[in-house]
Amino acid sequence: MKLCLVLLALVGCVCAFSVPTQKVKIADKDFLEKQKFLFEMVYRVEDPLMFEEWIKMGQKLIVDKAQYKEFDFYMEKFWESYKLGALLPKGEFFGSLVKTHHKQAYGLFNFFYYANDWETFVHNVAWARIHVNEGMFVYALTLAVIHKPEFEGLILPQIYEIFPQYFFNSKFVYEAEKFDYEVFSKLIMYEKEYKDILYKDVSEFSDNFYFYTKDWKTWQWYKMMGLDQEWYVEDKYFLRENLETFNKDPKYVDIMKGLKKFYMPVDYTRDIDFFNAESKLSYFTEDLGWNAYWYYLNMDYAFFLNGKEFGLDKDRRGEWWIYNVQQILARYYQERLANGYGDIPEFFWYKQIEYGYDPQLIYYNGVGYSYRKNYYDYQTYGNFEMFNQIQNFFSRVYKVLETGFYKTADGVVIDLRKPEAIKFIGNYLQGNVDTYDKYFFNYFYMLSHMYFADVDFYDFEVFPNVFLNFETMMRDPFFYTFYKKFTDVFYQFKYYLKPYTQKDLVYEGIKIKDVSVSKLVTYYDIVDFDVTTLLNDKMTFVDGEFVWDKALLARQARLNHKPFDFEFTIDSDKVQKGVVRVFLGPKFDEYGRVIPLVYNSKNFVQIDSFVYPFVAGTNTIKRSSKEFSWTAEDRTTYTELYKYVMLATEGKYDFPLDISEPHSAFPDRLVLPKGWESGMPMQFYFFVSPYTADYEQFSNFDYTYSSGVGSGTRYVDSKPFGYPFDRQIDEYTFFVPNGYFKDVKIFFVDTFAKYFEKKYAQFGTFDYSYFEF
Template sequence: MKLTLVLLALVGCVAAFSVPTSTKVKIADQEFLQKQKFFFEIVYRVEDPLLFEEWIKLGQKLVVDKSLYTTFDFYMEKFWESYKLGALLPKGEFFGALVKTHHKQAWGLFNFFYYAKDWETFSQNVAWARIHVNEGMFIYALTLAVIHKPEFEGFILPQIYEIFPQYFFNSKFVYEAEKFDYDVFSKYIMYEKEYKDILYKDISEFSDNFYFYTKDWKTWQWWKMMGLGEHWHFEDKYFLRENIAQYNKEPKYADIIKDVQKFYMPVDYTRDIDFFNAESKLSYFTEDLGWNSYWYYLNLDYAFFLDGKQFGLDKDRRGEYWIYNVQQILARYYQERLANGFGEIPEFFWYKQIEYGYDPQLIYYNGVGYSYRKNYFEYQTYGKFDILYQIQNFFDRIYDVLDTGYFKTADGVVIDLHKPESIKFIGNYLQGNVDTYDKYFFNYWYVLSHMYFADVDYYDFEVFPNVFLNFETMLRDPFFYSFYKKFTDVFYKFKFFLGPYTKKDLYYEGITIKDVSVSKLTTYFDFVDFDVTNLLNDKMTFVDGKFVWDKTLLARQARLNHKPFNFEFTIDSAKEQKGVVRVFLGPKFDEFGRVIPLKYNGQNFVQIDSFVYPFVAGQNTIKRSSKEFTYTAEDRATYTELYKYVQLASEGKYKFPLDISEPHNAFPDRLVLPRGWEQGLPMQFYFFVSPYTEDYEQFSNFDYAYQAGVGSGTRFVDSKPFGYPFDRSVDEYSFFVPNGYFKDVKIYYVDTFAKYFEKKYENYGVFDYSVEY
């Protein structure tokens, strides 16, 4: 079995990072394991007091000796002064990464971690911060440090939804989880059985619609019909996930979980409580844990305040890559909208009502609920017009300089904005990062925009929780897609001035795609168990000073998935040569069944794969599985499993591998395809082959066995613009070149749960674990 031990992993839709199976995997030594154990324990139940005595003793004071840091900068000075004056964000208060006052303190804490010269200084600072610093700020700064500090290549933290389940699951679930007590839960179930649960009665006396008579029908009661258990319940089986088979094949896997009691609770999305409006139908997608954590890690890997040269982010074309990801996220969201009968992403206008409100139904770990936006909301009711005018001025300025065609910086440098290479300036500007072309104009506009929509003023310190203030929650809100559509409007305007590619630009002499066959595309909903042990209401047990992890709390949730599918390419090549094969998926029709002209449809294509292939002269047959896609990952090993593996390896009973089979920020494999229809959702693939002309080899300057090379400049398949050839406005006739190929397909949706509700399942009341997910 492969385990992830990497935080510097591949990011995004064009990162070609597939590790050869023949690669010799490194094995963690005892020093590594002890450090990894520290990371796992320091974030355990992070909102509770630290109870590991070893780390309590370690964290008595912050190291302020400047000689122990490579740099001791302004933000570190300010952080230390704020602590001494009692002006740090208090523990238990809401932390927003995009609240300006919070951001500056988090920056200082991150620098204390990042610039530490040795492990002793770093670990002491981390232990101190765990005890004294706001929990949200601590996790944000620590995650950034583990991602970017070169010495920590190979180390991981639990996924963000395992550290803070409150950011991802509705308040109803969180309340139930936090009050769960194994000693009394069986009595509670008996009460439910006797007084509330009609399913325990003889249902033969009722009609086929017997559940109609249940006044308070709960999610877990629906699940009872499927045999998935009652309320909280214990089940001596295994963690549900799509790749559980590969875990079961690992001999040591049974050893690590045999003594762990597993408790499950069913959880739905916000639909479980209320359909706030029609947009709630998409909650399974917008509130998906993988979807939201992808955006979170993207914005930590390429954090807007990290200097591109110092951290190597400029080598990865950080601005261009960020805005490309925004465009791809909007395109993927639009595909899901079409699958559910919705049309274009609604436009955002500054002084018009927002038709669709949003209630995230989240609760922060301090007990304060997240603010919500009612239907037909008007943001100008917030006031704060000075911030609003700054945001509007940002868009006005960028449109003006694009129309002018050039920008003159404060030091007199003239930048031609009608050249393809100027995309880096546009991307940096849109992200609001520190590499923007004019530092004078860099005024935190990106931070201010999120503050405005969250009703936060310039110098607000203690603020109400709002999804727009943290990367891991903002994709839940349908308004995100409307507002960020304004970002891509700027992006498209820049591309408009470049003009479309000509047929000569796209033609690859000597390469002809004769055919591409595609296996059946099928989507469905399956169940997955997310580790929410950090919510567990139970005392910690230590034996001989060692923490005993003997219980795990799991949230069992239905989520979108797809069956594996395959491509078979038939490509003729006039000679032996290397080429880059790109695969795109896009819609065919709009919500009214009208064909979308390619001129307008190009921006709706999502790149799902890219790889280099050595063509031989003559006919080439290439077989490619969706399991081989270079930027996706299946379900990850849970927090509980990883900790148990580290314990076992520390005792010399297991060889802990360092590889990147489960990168923290790869795109979820299961979300590659939109939901589809039972009769088939019409879509289309576009396959394109271009010359491989790079003067470097991928992975040439980093160990690809367990690194992803963020900041290396050699992570991507080539140096073509991201999204090429859909990165510019489309001339339809240019795309019909021999090395390009369109393929019409249909995506079929299969309702895997229907058999339980329609009484067509012979083992009614028993869940079918034999279903192949």
């Protein structure tokens, strides 16, 4: 079984080869008790805590300073706020980027993080689960589980399983929350009657029905199959790309016996209407894995955590964060090209935002998320003081870059013409506490998001807005427009660095003769997401233990690709180690014009990197997309994990500790853009550089179940992220024998087409042969 454990590398350059084979640890009784506690703490978190054991533990917050490694200012303020009744109330919207909310969440996190022992931690977590705002509680707990050294190997369910409301439209959430098993059981007694009517009605339309639906909303597969977006029950397996891994495991089959599974189709916000042309991309911008990736990146490198204390400065946090922003925008641009769109729209301070966005989300307290109409003018509706401050931040950094150096308030001069100065630029743009001049630059990032969400400096109770939480902001097309301002600063800094010379790039003795690539095929597959926490049903306990006997599953279509392979033919004049980097980029713009490399370099996404020991002579290397070290397939669901833990607690299962499903890994299925049925022209770039062992990788953490965030030994070398595309391109010197471009095409297969051509024979039931093509 694979488990979604903590923090593996997020992009290919971080972990340049797969984790070495090593015997996987098995969880002991103490670990299992801790894991069970964490799973139960976040179950239906918006409802009152129902686990009697933990209710008793949560009667008071431990405020004895002797029980903590540190008792800081934020903890003092949090405790004072609670005594005064000034904490964010339960049921209110929590925004991690609302300044007033952030201060309280920081204090709660410290109560978790600085606890001396597990008992103190349990008391505090149980108390917070009962007394503290639900969103704040999950935010602080997630940070603690990720960063507390003693908790290596412990996990929480994915954020979209704890709070499905952040990821699925309100239409679905309402249906899930009012689902009643007793009523449903009665309805299925009349299933035959309803189906007879359904068949009769559909037959009247004949082929015209399918033609009309095809031209209307072709992505609504459930209409093609006659499911009509209602709950249905089947004694089948959970759908996912790696389902055979689970279905062939006898233990898995055993624990799933007796579990009642209920499915409901769900689409993205386009389900209701095309708000504007950008709605066409909702399958990508609202993808659960895409949004969860950004969420966990910002939890791993939270802007307010001190770099020295948490070791984040050793991981080049600022450079890593801004590089991720650049890669996200590059990947988004590739998806735009696949749909016939061009450049990401620019953000101008004094112009309207052409594309509005209606998230169609509802917070768990019943309040809908605010939306932005088309042609929205922030200058008219926003806070002018905040608006001017944000502008001044950008103006100031541009002036600093033009000057070439910066003198901090305490007189330190920083040379911004050196490549290593990227850490200062990255820290500034993230607005983190390691920024080089806190007087001018600290909390700029938070201020920006508050402004675009229409939240004032000291607002406390605010309307839900996607820009106030990391897990929701990438749904909005404006995210990419605004974050383009961040990468503009990034590119401006790079502009002043000299391009690499041929001597810098060439790897003497290495020549890439050829790279063959198997056919690249994308399609929409269908997956089941676990939304059992939305279940509105009584909880059953037997001998004090919770009986998890029902599962609600959101069945959704999403982008995926068939596995593909590389075969490298590389000549080496001697035995030596090298780092192989693989990039994917566009070939043409939206008008079919070749994009010059000097402009196109920012559009390449690094999809893999690995170390290879070359032998003298010709080396043939085979590499599969399944081997990419920075990606993960579909994860074990919350329901399954809880059942595994309970089975292991009874001594009937060995619960493994491994990092095969890291929560912060990039979704494997989103490596390739959608492509075209006729084949979308793209290009790979392969580059081999010398392996320099600047340090011993994995030397100070156990790589079997931890990725070592904050260790400083996660990276394979000290090259800049994105190397060799990390500087301006001089085409006269860029082309070297150890670099190789390969033209390819990405073919999209319409897996829904077969339902348009003729009536589906099993109309009213899900087609489990859907994936067979």
